[in-house]
Amino acid sequence: MGNCCGSPSTEPTPSLPGTSTQVNEVPSSKFSVSGTSDNTSNDGGLSITSSSAGNSRLSAAPASESHDEAFPEGQILPTPNLKIFSFADLKTATRNFKSDNVLGIGGFGTVFKGSVDEKTLAPCKAGTGMVVAIKKLNPESLQGFQEWQSEVNFLGRLSHPNLVKLLGYCWDDKELLLVYEFMQKGSLENHLFRRNPSIEPLSWQLRLKIAIGAARGLAFLHTSDKQVIYRDFKASNILLDGDYNAKISDFGLAKLGPSGGESHVTTRVMGTYGYAAPEYIATGHLYVKSDVYGFGVVLLEMLTGLRALDTKRPNGQQSLVDWTRPSLSSKRKLKNIMDARVEGQYSPKAAFEAAQLTLKCLGSDPKSRPSMKEVVEVLEKIEAMSGKPKESRTKHSTAHHHGHQPLPLPSPRHQRHHGTAMGVQK
Numbered sequence: 001m002g003n004c005c006g007s008p009s010t011e012p013t014p015s016l017p018g019t020s021t022q023v024n025e026v027p028s029s030k031f032s033v034s035g036t037s038d039n040t041s042n043d044g045g046l047s048i049t050s051s052s053a054g055n056s057r058l059s060a061a062p063a064s065e066s067h068d069e070a071f072p073e074g075q076i077l078p079t080p081n082l083k084i085f086s087f088a089d090l091k092t093a094t095r096n097f098k099s100d101n102v103l104g105i106g107g108f109g110t111v112f113k114g115s116v117d118e119k120t121l122a123p124c125k126a127g128t129g130m131v132v133a134i135k136k137l138n139p140e141s142l143q144g145f146q147e148w149q150s151e152v153n154f155l156g157r158l159s160h161p162n163l164v165k166l167l168g169y170c171w172d173d174k175e176l177l178l179v180y181e182f183m184q185k186g187s188l189e190n191h192l193f194r195r196n197p198s199i200e201p202l203s204w205q206l207r208l209k210i211a212i213g214a215a216r217g218l219a220f221l222h223t224s225d226k227q228v229i230y231r232d233f234k235a236s237n238i239l240l241d242g243d244y245n246a247k248i249s250d251f252g253l254a255k256l257g258p259s260g261g262e263s264h265v266t267t268r269v270m271g272t273y274g275y276a277a278p279e280y281i282a283t284g285h286l287y288v289k290s291d292v293y294g295f296g297v298v299l300l301e302m303l304t305g306l307r308a309l310d311t312k313r314p315n316g317q318q319s320l321v322d323w324t325r326p327s328l329s330s331k332r333k334l335k336n337i338m339d340a341r342v343e344g345q346y347s348p349k350a351a352f353e354a355a356q357l358t359l360k361c362l363g364s365d366p367k368s369r370p371s372m373k374e375v376v377e378v379l380e381k382i383e384a385m386s387g388k389p390k391e392s393r394t395k396h397s398t399a400h401h402h403g404h405q406p407l408p409l410p411s412p413r414h415q416r417h418h419g420t421a422m423g424v425q426k
Contacts (some may be wrong), residue, residue, distance in 0.1 A: 074160030074220040082156050083121045083168030087175045090114065090134055093123035097136065101126075108147060108252070109138035113182070121167060121179075132167060133183070137176035147252025148176045154228065154251040162217030164239055164249040183247065185240035188214075188298075192235055193307055204345035206244050207302045208383045213246030214238050215379055218295060219372035222288050227257025229265070229286055233294030234275045234308070235301055257288050274309030274319065279366055289366040295375065296361025297321060300328075303354060305339030321362060328355040350386040353378070 093114035094101050103111040111133055116123055118130040137144045148169075155166035170177040185191070188210060191202050202210070214233075221228040231253040239249045258265050264285040269276070277293035280286050297308050300320055306313075308320045317323045327333035331348060334355050357378050363369045370378070 074158070074163070074224070076224055076226070077157045077159055080152070080156035081159065082152070082166065083179070085121075085123075085168050085170040085177070085179060087170055087172035087177070089123045090136075090170055090177055090179070093132070094134055095126060103133060107138075108141060108144050109136045111135050114179070116167075116179075131182040133180045135178045135180065139174055145176065148178065150252050150254055151178055151250075154254045158221070158224075158228070158251075160217060160220045161245070162213045162220070162247050164247045180249070183239035183249075184242040185244060187236050188238040188240065188246070188302075189235035191240070192301060192305060201305075201339075201341035202244075202302075204342040204350075204386060205383070207342070208379060208386060209244060210238065210240065210246040211299060211302060212376060212379045212383060214248060214298070215295065215372055215376045217246070217248040218291055219376055221254075222257075222291070222372050227288055229255045229257050229288055230291050230294075231255055231286065232271050232275070233291055233298065234272050235298050238298070255286060263287065274307075274321075277366065278364060287366040289369045289371075292361050292369040292372060292375065293363075293366070295372070296358050296369075299354065299358045299361060300324060303339065303351070303358065304337050305341060325359070325362065328359045346386050350382050353382050353385065357382070 091097065093116055094112040097110075097112055101113045103113050105111070112135075114123070114132050114134045115126050115129045116132050137148055151166060152169050155163065156169075159165075164183065165181040166178060167181060168179045170179075191199070218230060218233065221230055230248065230251070232250065233248075237248060237250045239247050241247065253270050255265060255267065264287045266284055267286050269281055269284050271280070271294075275294045275297045277287075277290040280290045297320070301308055304320065304324060306320055309318065310320070311318055313323075324337050327337045331352050334351060335348075338351060357370075357375065360368070360370050361375065
């Protein structure tokens with residue numbers, strides 16, 4: 001599910017408390033650190049069993065019911081809010097997994113576009129009903145089963161406006177699939193790094209909006225009753241809806257946080273080079289604030305428009321963090337690394353504040369990093385700082401000299417989505 005490295009190993013699948021997991025573990029091909037063990041408490045997860053007829057069973061609430069509007073701050077549902085699909089349902093929804101419906105291909109398998117009824121989620125013909133993204137496990141994927149199960153465990157009960165909605169799943173003999181809401185604008189990665197003259201670059205204000213949304217999603221995970229460590233925060237796992245609202249996707253590596261007064265979880269290291277926190281790579285110690293480091297990397301990508309890791313760059317510049325860190329603390333040097341595509345859209349003060357926040361998130365000591373709640377607060381201040389001064393000056397000048405309100409600033413042109421609805425898997 002990620003751009004990961006290392007040797008195969010096994011690790012218990014993370015799960016929310018309250019029930020038991022009845023599945024066999026399978027090897028995973030993530031990168032691992034020898035000499036570490038997983039001592040987290042996995043007091044169960046969803047109870048998933050496969051019937052002799054090949055149908056899946058999981059107690060679920062009505063799948064069409066939305067919780068985001070009633071609980072804007074998010075909640076952990078008492079029971080999974082998922083629909084159980086048969087394999088035949090999803091064949092119908094995707095027109096027999098037709099190649100024309102492929103949205104992306106990754107380590108987990110293939111993501112298809114499908115159509116279901118908006119209320120019942122029953123499959124329907126293309127062009128009717130609601131568009132969904134259907135992720136189909138590659139039977140040869142070693143890590144696929146555990147990550148499929150983790151998605152169900154977490155997204156089946158976690159509800160927040162900035163987390164992608166998992167609508168349902170299918171476990172039919174060897175067929176494992178997940179059905180998600182469709183994200184019209186694809187992944188943040190596609191918008192930041194895919195150079196296409198027909199696509200307008202993300203504006204400064206949109207980048208802040210996306211950063212705030214993703215930060216709110218992480219803050220919800222970290223402050224929930226059972227702390228959840230996301231563990232694989234990166235631009236490709238941040239998806240955008242039609243209004244560029246950010247939602248975190250892909251919970252295949254998510255982990256329950258430390259309990260019983262412990263400061264960290266010791267576990268096999270899994271993640272993506274360039275984003276994983278240094279203490280995690282070095283020791284296998286996973287902190288809640290290991291996610292904050294990953295957020296800092298993504299924030300740096302949004303400031304510079306450059307990938308966290310790019311072997312095509314010259315020596316000394318391949319690691320974005322190592323290369324640009326000295327420039328983040330200097331207002332003069334900061335101008336040299338800012339993405340030229342947003343030049344003139346922000347005040348120097350706003351850019352410097354964003355750079356300082358990035359530096360704090362990238363602190364070598366996890367204890368020195370801010371909480372995600374603090375990150376949200378700072379980003380909201382930067383957003384207000386970036387948006388209001390120019391607007392207020394314009395209104396004052398126009399109203400004073402012309403006696404009427406100015407025309408609104410043009411909004412970014414609607415962009416055509418290039419990539420998977422679930423964010424092209426790496």
